[in-house]
Amino acid sequence: MRARAERTFEHLRVLAVEIGERVAGTxxxxxxxxxxxxxxEAAGYAVTLEEFEVEFRITEGSVSIEGEGAPVPGFPLGESLSGEATGPLVFAGLGEPxxxxxxxxxxAIVLLDRGVLTFADKARNAERAGAAGVVVVNRNPGDLYGTLGPDHGVSIPVIGVxxxxGQPLRTLAEDRxxxxxxSVVGSEPRTxxxxVARPEDGECRAYLGAHYDSINGPGANDNASGTALLxxxxxxxxxxxxxxxxxxxAFGAEEIGLFGSRAFVRAHDVSGAAFMxxxxxxxxIGEQTGDGPRFIGGDEALADLGAAVAADLGYDIPRGAFPRNASSDHASFSEAGVPAVTVHSGGAEFIHTxxxxxxxxxxxxxxxxxxVSIALLRRLVDERIR
Structure with a gap:
């Protein structure tokens, strides 16, 4: 098994190091x-590349400081507008009135800490106070991704950093x-x-999948690892x-909305598949509460089977769920009626960075x-296909 793991890790290395960031359509x-x-192909499969079109959302943001070198990178909050604004930087805590x-x-450009108020309330309060723009600082060192939500009524640019x-910007705010x-928000069509690897007769009685694209970084865990295992x-x-x-x-364009798996399910009748x-x-393997290894899926019986197989091998990998507003490509197959599950290690501290x-x-x-995956696959083929 060690030799297999090292061979698999080499695939991960090629994807995450030699190729690097793999954004959809690039x-x-x-x-x-x-x-x-x-x-x-080297393993003996008939392989095809199935292209599909996606609408790629462009979100770019930055804070430029006169005489301070490179801009601070940021991301426009979801549903915010494109725009540019210049003014003195002021710090106003959480953005309470x-x-x-x-x-x-x-x-002014109002600098705010994340927390307590919604992003939309922070931005609305700042705009009512006359702000020309808003910068929201994340609570942890990583990037801030969030949304103002629909019908927010905010007309000034709002970005997260x-x-x-945070501290360097607060220091600058002391001197205004x-x-x-x-903030640039838009979209462009991409391919x-x-x-797709099929057996010689071309019939798919069950599916295995992983997305190979990444976003905002080389995506070693998310998801060069899953692709390498596949x-x-x-x-x-x-x-x-x-x-x-x-x-x-191997699905493309998962990170921007499960586009690859949805395109596959639209193009092929998968309804008779035994599993995905x-x-x-x-x-x-994640160690934080709620971020440990787990089987995630629309099919609880399949997830429980995975947990049982793992337990037989001495591993504690229970049935679980993704955080709210997160998903993966199993969902496209679940929606088409296929018993589907995602195998997931957790360890999400660095994803999308x-x-x-x-x-x-x-x-x-x-x-x-x-x-675990080899053992689960053997059992599923024995029980559901043969």
Whole structure:
């Protein structure tokens, strides 16, 4: 098993290090697709690239400080408007009306801490106080992703920045330093692709999948790890005579809305499939409450079976769920009536950030999920296909 795990980790390294960030519709995503296709072909499968169109949302934000070097990067809050504004930077705590009344916010860029109030309430309060723009600082060092929500009524640019920039910006606010915030929100059409590996007769009686794109970083755990495991399972299935029943799909454009799996389900009748196993983050076992290893899916019986198989091997991987507003490609198959589950290690501290690198994952954690996944696949083929 160690040799298999190291071989799998090498696939992870190629995707996350040699290719790097693999954003939907980019040349790097296409390079990753070609790599996955070559590995499936080497294992003896018939491989096709199935292209589909996506509307890629562009969100870029920054805070530029006169004479202070490179801009501070940020992200426009969801549903906010594009725009640019320049003014003195002032700090107004959490954005309560009385806090804003204590600073001269007229024409200013208001710096606010995350917490207590909704993002929309913070922005509305600041705009009522005369602010030209708003910068919200995250509570933790990582990037801030959030939304104003629908019908927010805010007409000034609002961006979020990582918590690590909070203290330097507060220091600048003490001197009312002149800053410019920039928010760009839009979309553009892009082409992505799924990599589909089929047995020689082309019949898919069950599916295994993983998304190979990433966002805001090299995506070592999310999801070079799942893609690497998928490649290894394809080879194991061929070696053990399981491949005549299985199709393997590396999905593109998952990070921007499950586009790859949805495109596949639209293009193919999957309703008769015995099961679908999806692998999303399998190389960093989480230790925080609610972020541990788990089987996640629309099919509780399949998730419970996975937990039982893991327990037989000495691993505690229970049935669980993603955090609110998170999902993965199993959902597209569940909606089409296929028993589906995502195999997930947790360990989400660095996902969607430049810190999701090969240095934050381990071959030992990957080996656990390779061991469990092979055992689960063997059992499912025996019980549901043969």
């Amino acid at each position: 040349e790097e995503e296409r390079t990753a697709a070609a790599y996955v296709a070559s590995q499936f 009385d806090e804003l009344a204590d600073v001269d916010a007229e024409g 990582a918590g690590r920039y 330093a002149e800053v410019t915030i920039r 992505s692709q799924n990599v 490649i290894e399972l394809a080879g194991v299935s061929r070696a053990e005579g399981l491949a005549d029943a299985l199709c393997f799909i 196993l999806n692998f999303d983050m399998v190389a960093r 430049p810190q999701d690198t090969i240095d934050t994952v381990s071959v030992e954690d990957l080996a656990v999920f390779l061991d």
